Amino acid sequence: MLGYTLKRLGLAVVIVSLAMAILFVMIYLIPGDPAAVALGPRATEAMRESLRVKMGLDQPVWVQFWNFFTRAWTGDLGNEVLSDRPVAQVVMEQLPHTLALIAGGMVWSVALGIPLGCWAAVKRGSWADRVVGIVSVAVIAVPSFVVAIYALLIFAVTLRWLPAIGAGDAGDLGDRLTHLILPSLAVGLGWVGYIARMVRASMLEVLEAQHIRTARAFGLPETMITYRYALTIAILPTVTLLGVGIGQMLSSAVFAEIVFARPGVGKLVYDAILTRNYPLVTGAVLVTTVLFVLINLLADLLIGALDPRVRSRF
Amino acid sequence: MTVLAIRGLNVSFATEGGDLHALRDVAFDVPARRIVGIVGESGCGKSTLINAILGLLADNGRITGGQIVFEGQDLTRADAAQMRALRGPRISTVFQDPMGALNPVLSVGRQMRNIQYRSSLGRAARDARSAEMLQKVRIPDPEAALSRYPHEFSGGMKQRIAIAMALMMEPALLIADEPTTALDATLEVATIELLRDLQDQIGCSVLFISHHLGVIAELCDDVVVMYAGEVVERGTVRQVFRTPRHPYTARLLECDPARQSGRTRHLPVIPGDLPDLRNRPGGCIFAARCDRRGEACAAPQTEREPAPGHRARCILAEAT
Ligand SMILES: Nc1ncnc2c1ncn2[C@@H]1O[C@H](COP(=O)(O)OP(=O)(O)OP(=O)(O)O)[C@@H](O)[C@H]1O
Ligand SMILES: [Mg+2]
Numbered sequence: 001m002l003g004y005t006l007k008r009l010g011l012a013v014v015i016v017s018l019a020m021a022i023l024f025v026m027i028y029l030i031p032g033d034p035a036a037v038a039l040g041p042r043a044t045e046a047m048r049e050s051l052r053v054k055m056g057l058d059q060p061v062w063v064q065f066w067n068f069f070t071r072a073w074t075g076d077l078g079n080e081v082l083s084d085r086p087v088a089q090v091v092m093e094q095l096p097h098t099l100a101l102i103a104g105g106m107v108w109s110v111a112l113g114i115p116l117g118c119w120a121a122v123k124r125g126s127w128a129d130r131v132v133g134i135v136s137v138a139v140i141a142v143p144s145f146v147v148a149i150y151a152l153l154i155f156a157v158t159l160r161w162l163p164a165i166g167a168g169d170a171g172d173l174g175d176r177l178t179h180l181i182l183p184s185l186a187v188g189l190g191w192v193g194y195i196a197r198m199v200r201a202s203m204l205e206v207l208e209a210q211h212i213r214t215a216r217a218f219g220l221p222e223t224m225i226t227y228r229y230a231l232t233i234a235i236l237p238t239v240t241l242l243g244v245g246i247g248q249m250l251s252s253a254v255f256a257e258i259v260f261a262r263p264g265v266g267k268l269v270y271d272a273i274l275t276r277n278y279p280l281v282t283g284a285v286l287v288t289t290v291l292f293v294l295i296n297l298l299a300d301l302l303i304g305a306l307d308p309r310v311r312s313r314f
Numbered sequence: 315m316t317v318l319a320i321r322g323l324n325v326s327f328a329t330e331g332g333d334l335h336a337l338r339d340v341a342f343d344v345p346a347r348r349i350v351g352i353v354g355e356s357g358c359g360k361s362t363l364i365n366a367i368l369g370l371l372a373d374n375g376r377i378t379g380g381q382i383v384f385e386g387q388d389l390t391r392a393d394a395a396q397m398r399a400l401r402g403p404r405i406s407t408v409f410q411d412p413m414g415a416l417n418p419v420l421s422v423g424r425q426m427r428n429i430q431y432r433s434s435l436g437r438a439a440r441d442a443r444s445a446e447m448l449q450k451v452r453i454p455d456p457e458a459a460l461s462r463y464p465h466e467f468s469g470g471m472k473q474r475i476a477i478a479m480a481l482m483m484e485p486a487l488l489i490a491d492e493p494t495t496a497l498d499a500t501l502e503v504a505t506i507e508l509l510r511d512l513q514d515q516i517g518c519s520v521l522f523i524s525h526h527l528g529v530i531a532e533l534c535d536d537v538v539v540m541y542a543g544e545v546v547e548r549g550t551v552r553q554v555f556r557t558p559r560h561p562y563t564a565r566l567l568e569c570d571p572a573r574q575s576g577r578t579r580h581l582p583v584i585p586g587d588l589p590d591l592r593n594r595p596g597g598c599i600f601a602a603r604c605d606r607r608g609e610a611c612a613a614p615q616t617e618r619e620p621a622p623g624h625r626a627r628c629i630l631a632e633a634t
Contacts, residue, residue, distance in 0.1 A: 217370065229417050309463070
């Protein structure tokens with residue numbers, strides 16, 4: 001397991017480095033002078049020149065890249081334009097809100113998707129299976145911002161069961177959680193459908209396997225066969241899917257944060273783009289990338305922990 | 315004493331092209347402490363027969379007639395819970411494919427502990443029992459083997475583990491569906507000797523299915539020859555192999571099992587095709603491929619008994 005972990009970790013470092021390089025090239029290729037954009041139309045040429053020197057834009061491109069790369073790895077993402085605070089600090093302040101939102105989305109999708117998929121597979125061909133199939137496709141088809149808006153209108157505005165905006169009081173965990181329910185539902189609902197379909201398909205495959213026949217031939221109880229013998233295998237593709245799906249959840253989080261006026265990295269990037277705060281955009285994108293890679297790493301390690309065959313291959 | 319008696323068993327599968335009559339009027343006995351071999355070409359219904367006995371027929375399969383009497387109880391009338399109570403403790407099974415027969419994500423010890431779920435023993439006692447069984451099938455370092463996973467064992471070891479699991483419950487009947495077909499020749503011999511040793515210790519009956527006539531001759535006391543879902547001939551190994559009374563058996567034996575190399579996995583080829591099981595011929599099931607058929611073969615055939623205990627479903631078995 002140690003060798004496996006180290007290999008995955010090494011791969012993660014390579015991917016983050018590549019992402020940094022791509023991000024650098026993209027910023028470099030954006031037309032226009034970053035110093036001019038940052039200072040606005042009323043700045044003098046001298047002011048722009050001094051900012052360019054301060055930002056290192058007078059250096060050759062490979063020096064710029066090397067500086068960006070080494071600083072980024074040490075957590076220095078530069079300063080943002082409006083308040084001149086370190087970008088890393090600003091992003092990190094917002095990150096926990098987004099993490100909570102995505103974790104909430106995961107909880108919804110896993111807690112509903114896995115039992116639904118399992119149920120549909122066990123009751124294959126029944127009306128229950130058909131209903132789960134239709135509901136799955138429906139929730140996949142509805143965009144998350146539509147879910148967000150309707151959830152807000154129904155549960156917060158009309159029924160007044162749950163709070164409409166913000167993230168709740170910092171010291172009050174219950175308040176934080178009630179503020180999380182609707183936005184995380186918006187992030188996770190589509191994934192309920194994906195996971196239910198995925199779990200159903202892989203359950204059907206696993207239930208046909210020879211070792212399930214063996215388990216039945218020993219008269220094991222059906223619940224043990226379904227949950228201990230079949231689901232533990234059928235869950236594996238879903239873990240991989242979720243690791244990759246984090247990227248999509250991150251983009252749903254942007255909408256959820258805007259609709260529910262929640263703090264978070266998505267809201268931060270949105271505001272930064274509107275105010276052309278490019279260092280902040282770059283920093284937030286980089287942090288999100290690292291987050292994505294880390295969660296994928298976690299998913300890989302989880303697969304290794306769940307599947308002895310994968311573990312031994314490394 | 316008869317452990318298992320099968321009488322007039324009929325099984326059909328509902329398919330798109332109509333009902334597929336996979337077993338017709340199957341009858342034979344498995345006496346106590348005897349090893350009964352079932353031999354027949356691929357598709358003749360061997361696995362269907364096992365699944366019918368175990369109550370594990372595919373969803374589209376149905377027993378349309380007959381009885382499966384196990385220790386005095388007719389299994390065709392047993393409900394799902396009664397069948398589950400029998401599977402494992404009274405009837406255990408070893409399947410053909412050792413690679414896929416064990417769960418890949420659960421350790422061997424966990425799987426062996428799980429199948430003892432009915433036992434009143436504690437966890438440590440169950441694990442000790444598992445290790446003892448692994449010892450019996452000659453798995454090296456049985457205690458350590460319990461914490462390992464199936465992919466860490468070779469094919470032959472996996473098959474021995476499967477045998478250990480099946481015999482752990484000390485069943486009255488062990489069903490083995492081509493347990494050695496996936497193994498190479500030396501392993502096949504070793505596995506068969508092991509099976510016979512253990513059968514002797516436990517004193518169970520065995521229903522042993524194989525493609526390999528040599529293995530059947532070596533291991534079994536009685537043999538049942540199946541063709542296209544019917545039992546065409548049955549008797550002791552000596553009766554059937556020395557004096558086959560059904561032309562199908564005779565054709566099978568023409569290539570002397572002793573001369574077959576260990577690697578041959580298939581029975582000798584007989585010209586012609588298997589009959590369509592959706593439209594079974596009215597007369598003798600083998601007539602279309604039989605070089606000794608006569609006019610009488612167009613009528614349905616009953617079992618003749620040319621010698622005590624030796625039965626063949628052929629008109630030629632009447633004349634002595
Ligand atoms: N679920 C099913 N639905 C329809 N037909 C089936 C089904 N299971 C088996 N059959 C048919 O029943 C017949 C007997 O199949 P079975 O698997 O019992 O043969 P077998 O003797 O075990 O063959 P093999 O030696 O290849 O394992 C075959 O014609 C097969 O196509
Ligand atoms: Mg078979």
